[in-house]
Amino acid sequence: MQIERFEDLIAWTEARALVTLVYRLTKEFVREDRDLVRQMRRAGVSVMSNIAEGFSKYTLRDSKQFYIISRGSLAELRSQMYVAIDQGYLSGEDMRKLEGSIETVGKLISGLIRNTQRRLELVAIDRTGFERHNH
Numbered sequence: 001m002q003i004e005r006f007e008d009l010i011a012w013t014e015a016r017a018l019v020t021l022v023y024r025l026t027k028e029f030v031r032e033d034r035d036l037v038r039q040m041r042r043a044g045v046s047v048m049s050n051i052a053e054g055f056s057k058y059t060l061r062d063s064k065q066f067y068i069i070s071r072g073s074l075a076e077l078r079s080q081m082y083v084a085i086d087q088g089y090l091s092g093e094d095m096r097k098l099e100g101s102i103e104t105v106g107k108l109i110s111g112l113i114r115n116t117q118r119r120l121e122l123v124a125i126d127r128t129g130f131e132r133h134n135h
Helices: 010-029 034-056 060-086 092-128
Strands: none
Touching: 010 034, 010 060, 010 092, 034 060, 034 092, 060 092
């Protein structure tokens, strides 16, 4: 399958599913902790948005940077998940669902970062005519 739009990226579609899950789970405790709910939702949306923005950038270096930011937002969401668990807002089953989705998206984002880095290295080789070794 040809990837022509950010919507074609599996990482973006999984991040979208993660956002849907975050919104569903946080509906349960929005009255108890609006600030935490807002932070979790914002972090989830940031993951999805930064994947889209990274895909849409003109340079590979810029793309990679946005994928890295996306991974940081995912770590933020994971940390906030623990706050929700510690406060008794998430059940064990909900925590496992959220953790599984975060893991999946994290692996996909790491793949985007690795792939973009490889492409950057290939561009560097093409420009010099020599292989660069990064030690």
